[in-house]
Amino acid sequence: MAITSVSRGPGRAFSVPNLLTFGRVAAVPVVVGCLYWSGIHAMRWIALGVFIAAGITDFLDGYLARRLAQQSALGRMLDPIADKLLVSAVLMMLVADHTIENYSLLAAVVILCREVLVSGMREFFAELKVSIPVSRIAKWKTTLQLVALGFLVAGPAGDAVLPGVSATGLALFWAAALLTIYTGWDYLRAAVKHVTEDE
Template structure:
């Protein structure tokens, strides 16, 4: 394998992917889905560190001129794996329930649709750049998920932690709808009917 595949920015991306099963494992320490306070704080800690690597890997790759094809490919995959798995975990745990499930569904559907659009456009040699609003969307998602992971354990320290997470999740879902539409509109002019 190329040395570029093992540069520090890519290692941070790999670490973010490895964080996914670790966060999930925190909720299954006793062999069943359990959201004890220590498990939630462990999951929050891992998630926050993983989220920071999302900002750090791209930044370091640019300033150190260590961008690579594998990094460009894995970075968005790592983001989607982290967000999707934790949203599903929070739904299974009951932290996200009722109407709030719709916010999670909107986020998951947008991620799948944009990934499919990007894959199709890549075959046409068309790239759709990430917008600044999409970066803010990711930030809001990660912050909301951090609050949701803390959930009831966080409520004991900061009242309304769960409610803050749910509110931010809805804000993220609304921004997600807009950025998804924005990507689709940008990609639509390149879609060719055969």
């Protein structure tokens, strides 16, 4: 994975893609609030609906930015932040209500540590006017995480309708954690290579 210099486009702050990203950020407290009362199955279904809508915007904002030629530095900055906020907040709520527990806590720790690692590297390289582009496999990692978390957000409510929803979510969650380790190492290797080449 290469590290490239930041390209600054003329994009507008309130373009359609950016508004979708803002919407994804706004969805975070709604999902958290619903999961706070996760013992009520209806609240889990509402949380799932909002979570799915937020996940769809993750695809749409990038697609529309390219389609409408509205790519911007603000969008490139906000998109991964919105993803991390959504994933991290949902992870914490699922751990709190014991949907994720026991050995699966290790997978949650791996995912959170990777997010901190990549965020730290992005902040460091931002000071050097260098960006770390999102690789294709990292996008697949994000997609798998969102799908796994969707199953887990449904959790007991989903199991009441179709047994095995939680188990499927945990299996996908572990697969996402393994992919997270790979992409985290990929980012770290590219960052170390860039630093050592500049010395």
